[in-house]
Amino acid sequence: MDLLAFFDIAVLDGTVRLATPLLLACLAGLFSERAGIFDIGLEGKMLISAFLAAAVSFTSGSVWIGMFAGIFASVLLSLLHGLASITFRGNQLISGVAINFFASGITVVAAQSWFGQGGRTPSLSGDARFESIQFPGALTRIRDINKADLPMKVYSELLSGHTIIVYMCILIVPLVWWILYRTRFGLRLRAVGENPGAVDTAGISVVRMRYMAVIICGVLCGMAGAYLSTGLQAGFVREMTAGRGYIALAALIFAKWKPWSALGATLLFGYLQALAIRPDILERAIGIRVQTQVLDALPYILTVIVLAGFVGKAIPPKAGGEPYVKER
Amino acid sequence: MTEQSPAIELKGISKAFGPVQANKDISIRVMPGTIHGIIGENGAGKSTLMSILYGFYKADSGEIFINGKKTEIPDSQAAISAGIGMVFQHFKLVENFTVLENVILGVEDGFLLKPSLNKARKELRQLAEEYELNVDPDAVIENIGVGMQQRVEILKALYRRADILILDEPTGVLTPSEADQLFRILGRLREEGKTIILITHKLREIMDITDTVSVMRRGEMTATVKTAETNPSHLAELMVGRKVLLQVDKAPAQPGEIILDVKNLNVTDEQGVHRVKDVSFNIRAGEILGIAGVAGNGQSELLEVLGGYCVATGDIFMNGEPIDLTGDKSDGQSRRERGIAHVPEDRHREGLILNFSAWENTAFGYHKDGKYQKNGVLMDNAAIVQDTAEKMERFDVRPPNPMLAAKNFSGGNQQKIVVAREIERNPDLLLIGQPTRGVDIGAIEFIHKQIIALRDQGKAILLVSVELDEIMSLSDRIAVMFDGKIMGERLPDETNTQELGLLMAGVQGETA
Numbered sequence: 001m002d003l004l005a006f007f008d009i010a011v012l013d014g015t016v017r018l019a020t021p022l023l024l025a026c027l028a029g030l031f032s033e034r035a036g037i038f039d040i041g042l043e044g045k046m047l048i049s050a051f052l053a054a055a056v057s058f059t060s061g062s063v064w065i066g067m068f069a070g071i072f073a074s075v076l077l078s079l080l081h082g083l084a085s086i087t088f089r090g091n092q093l094i095s096g097v098a099i100n101f102f103a104s105g106i107t108v109v110a111a112q113s114w115f116g117q118g119g120r121t122p123s124l125s126g127d128a129r130f131e132s133i134q135f136p137g138a139l140t141r142i143r144d145i146n147k148a149d150l151p152m153k154v155y156s157e158l159l160s161g162h163t164i165i166v167y168m169c170i171l172i173v174p175l176v177w178w179i180l181y182r183t184r185f186g187l188r189l190r191a192v193g194e195n196p197g198a199v200d201t202a203g204i205s206v207v208r209m210r211y212m213a214v215i216i217c218g219v220l221c222g223m224a225g226a227y228l229s230t231g232l233q234a235g236f237v238r239e240m241t242a243g244r245g246y247i248a249l250a251a252l253i254f255a256k257w258k259p260w261s262a263l264g265a266t267l268l269f270g271y272l273q274a275l276a277i278r279p280d281i282l283e284r285a286i287g288i289r290v291q292t293q294v295l296d297a298l299p300y301i302l303t304v305i306v307l308a309g310f311v312g313k314a315i316p317p318k319a320g321g322e323p324y325v326k327e328r
Numbered sequence: 329m330t331e332q333s334p335a336i337e338l339k340g341i342s343k344a345f346g347p348v349q350a351n352k353d354i355s356i357r358v359m360p361g362t363i364h365g366i367i368g369e370n371g372a373g374k375s376t377l378m379s380i381l382y383g384f385y386k387a388d389s390g391e392i393f394i395n396g397k398k399t400e401i402p403d404s405q406a407a408i409s410a411g412i413g414m415v416f417q418h419f420k421l422v423e424n425f426t427v428l429e430n431v432i433l434g435v436e437d438g439f440l441l442k443p444s445l446n447k448a449r450k451e452l453r454q455l456a457e458e459y460e461l462n463v464d465p466d467a468v469i470e471n472i473g474v475g476m477q478q479r480v481e482i483l484k485a486l487y488r489r490a491d492i493l494i495l496d497e498p499t500g501v502l503t504p505s506e507a508d509q510l511f512r513i514l515g516r517l518r519e520e521g522k523t524i525i526l527i528t529h530k531l532r533e534i535m536d537i538t539d540t541v542s543v544m545r546r547g548e549m550t551a552t553v554k555t556a557e558t559n560p561s562h563l564a565e566l567m568v569g570r571k572v573l574l575q576v577d578k579a580p581a582q583p584g585e586i587i588l589d590v591k592n593l594n595v596t597d598e599q600g601v602h603r604v605k606d607v608s609f610n611i612r613a614g615e616i617l618g619i620a621g622v623a624g625n626g627q628s629e630l631l632e633v634l635g636g637y638c639v640a641t642g643d644i645f646m647n648g649e650p651i652d653l654t655g656d657k658s659d660g661q662s663r664r665e666r667g668i669a670h671v672p673e674d675r676h677r678e679g680l681i682l683n684f685s686a687w688e689n690t691a692f693g694y695h696k697d698g699k700y701q702k703n704g705v706l707m708d709n710a711a712i713v714q715d716t717a718e719k720m721e722r723f724d725v726r727p728p729n730p731m732l733a734a735k736n737f738s739g740g741n742q743q744k745i746v747v748a749r750e751i752e753r754n755p756d757l758l759l760i761g762q763p764t765r766g767v768d769i770g771a772i773e774f775i776h777k778q779i780i781a782l783r784d785q786g787k788a789i790l791l792v793s794v795e796l797d798e799i800m801s802l803s804d805r806i807a808v809m810f811d812g813k814i815m816g817e818r819l820p821d822e823t824n825t826q827e828l829g830l831l832m833a834g835v836q837g838e839t840a
Contacts, residue, residue, distance in 0.1 A: 182441055182442070183439055183440060183441060184436040184438070184439055184440070184441060184444075185439070186441075187425075187429060187432075187433060187436065187441060188433065188434075190422070190425075191422045191425065191433055194422045194423060194424060195420065195421065195422045197418075197420045198420040198421055198422050198430070198433065199433070199434070200404065200420075201382075201404050201414065201416070201420045202404070202420075202433045202434025202435070203403065203404045203405030203407075203408050203434050204433075204434050318423065318424075326384060
């Protein structure tokens with residue numbers, strides 16, 4: 001047994017990479033749900049953005065153009081969700097599920113008809129992908145890193161060598177917190193998810209607030225999806241989100257709809273995903289060989305435990321999931 | 329003579345929802361610096377009229393003048409700019425926000441919250457001094473009482489520079505002393521030149537505080553009079569359209585033997601809060617025991633235990649025989665078999681299934697009854713419908729259609745359906761909670777008569793109500809509950825609302 005192995009630098013490094021899309025999707029859900037719109041369609045929006053970002057990056061040769069295309073597609077789906085659940089007061093769960101089905105199908109069909117590679121996009125390289133940013137003096141070769149001392153290991157592997165999106169993510173949590181708790185927009189957003197009647201009688205448009213929230217949700221989901229196909233991996237493959245949208249939702253509940261807690265929750269889920277890739281490290285840590293299938297399932301098992309309400313009581317925004325109808 | 333222009337003048341306001349004419353050609357003038365009451369039964373169109381004034385609905389026709397100037401009010405924002413503030417019956421507050429955050433919501437001064445919060449804090453202190461509206465600005469709404477929450481609503485309006493304040497049924501949730509305090513505040517506001525519109529169905533409030541009063545009935549304004557020149561029974565007649573008995577007519581009780589005996593009853597809820605504390609009492613045949621108290625002091629739990637859907641410890645005897653508080657024989661069905669009928673406090677949550685028809689609702693709880701059964705297995709729907717139709721006839725439920733879904737009846741008629749179902753079973757004990765909440769005057773009179781008639785047949789009745797007037801006029805004995813305990817028992821002839829009000833607030837007064 002070597003419990004220190006749990007803190008293996010490579011696993012922690014993987015945690016940061018894998019937590020990034022979860023965090024972005026989780027914060028996307030936070031904006032939407034704080035405004036009272038439940039969004040089970042995070043998964044679908046990430047998926048469509050992952051596909052379009054990869055496809056447009058490949059065609060245009062610019063990952064930035066690709067990411068904007070991905071965000072655009074994600075926002076479009078958000079607006080569709082808004083139209084169904086805000087304007088037409090439909091059921092938010094059904095609308096979200098429909099979006100997931102739609103994204104799951106259209107991405108594969110479109111990828112096949114554009115690239116003919118069995119529902120995937122060609123591999124991305126060069127400017128069509130987010131490259132790792134190396135800090136000055138950081139070691140890049142695995143062999144060198146393994147030989148280096150601890151501070152250098154941390155610096156070279158954990159801190160250095162991530163894509164720009166990961167570094168942007170470090171700023172995004174305090175930014176979201178500040179918007180939510182220190183600005184007029186945040187006050188109104190939180191109010192509209194708790195008691196839309198109070199917002200309406202205060203002379204603010206409930207519909208407008210909620211649309212703004214779902215658009216922000218679309219942008220963040222789009223970033224998460226684009227990162228998956230152009231940062232974490234080099235190209236789109238079918239169903240590449242692999243339930244990350246649902247894990248992000250579970251993290252959101254785990255985090256009780258708070259931005260800093262969302263960071264903690266997504267890091268935990270990211271860590272589990274990173275551990276699943278390295279069964280050897282887990283074996284070193286606990287001395288037992290664990291089936292990789294069990295490891296792969298771990299984040300989902302934890303999600304089930306979280307959703308079953310075992311981790312404290314999570315009180316959702318009071319008006320969540322309810323279309324707003326003026327009362328008589 | 330120079331004539332001051334009215335603060336509010338409505339001319340010919342009409343509004344229809346589909347085939348229902350909620351407001352018909354309504355005109356009204358309210359002078360500045362006065363309190364104007366609008367009284368009428370539920371569904372008379374009071375709230376619709378005020379919603380038009382606050383920009384929630386657009387009138388089909390008619391004009392609004394504010395301070396003599398014709399004003400369009402397409403939305404709440406316009407109403408606020410015209411100087412109108414509204415305190416809704418169900419408060420429009422964000423429960424997990426602080427008082428300050430609620431006050432500034434929608435009128436923040438800029439993108440950042442801090443300056444607005446600081447400004448509001450200062451202004452709230454001023455308003456508190458001016459109008460005796462003391463509220464802790466940093467308290468979170470869900471942690472403060474309803475009286476305090478209502479003051480926040482008033483502060484919200486004043487912070488928005490409202491000169492005209494509309495209050496919709498403001499005293500429904502208040503204790504008598506809180507209501508008195510509210511009226512003192514309204515008096516101060518009037519002195520400062522504010523105009524107040526008070527919507528209520530309580531005649532006493534109209535008589536106590538208003539300068540002028542308008543009566544609405546079925547969407548029409550039937551009269552506007554000076555309060556000083558009218559009296560409650562005249563107003564009631566204008567409201568209902570016929571003479572109404574305001575005082576309940578009843579002979580002295582003829583108590584028989586003890587029907588219900590409750591000893592040392594304790595209830596602890598799922599959160600571990602001790603809701604009912606060592607409560608003991610009894611009710612005799614032919615007697616009404618009224619339980620007074622502000623909502624949430626254990627009365628609901630008491631009813632639920634007796635009705636068979638809440639766990640408790642202690643002893644309860646029905647006709648001298650113990651009844652089970654736990655196990656198979658402690659459910660509502662078993663209680664009914666023991667002769668206990670129950671009209672629950674909340675007819676929407678517990679009394680009825682709103683989407684089900686009247687006949688289905690009438691069968692609930694009694695669906696195993698022999699006369700509702702066919703061949704021992706099937707329900708005899710035709711018999712239930714027939715029985716429901718007869719009950720509706722006797723209880724004057726309108727429309728008398730057993731097939732209509734419960735949600736399509738007015739509040740008073742819904743309540744009559746529930747009361748008919750329970751009373752017509754000829755129970756030994758009737759539990760009845762908030763019998764006339766949200767029920768119009770005509771139906772109140774009817775339901776009260778039914779309760780008295782049941783008592784006169786020698787039945788025991790446990791009445792729980794937050795309406796002190798109702799408790800005073802119906803009960804033969806009054807017990808007051810506060811914080812889960814019975815604070816004391818009084819006889820209605822030997823007590824008054826002040827003494828009961830103090831007991832309801834937990835003050836153990838000297839015996840009057």
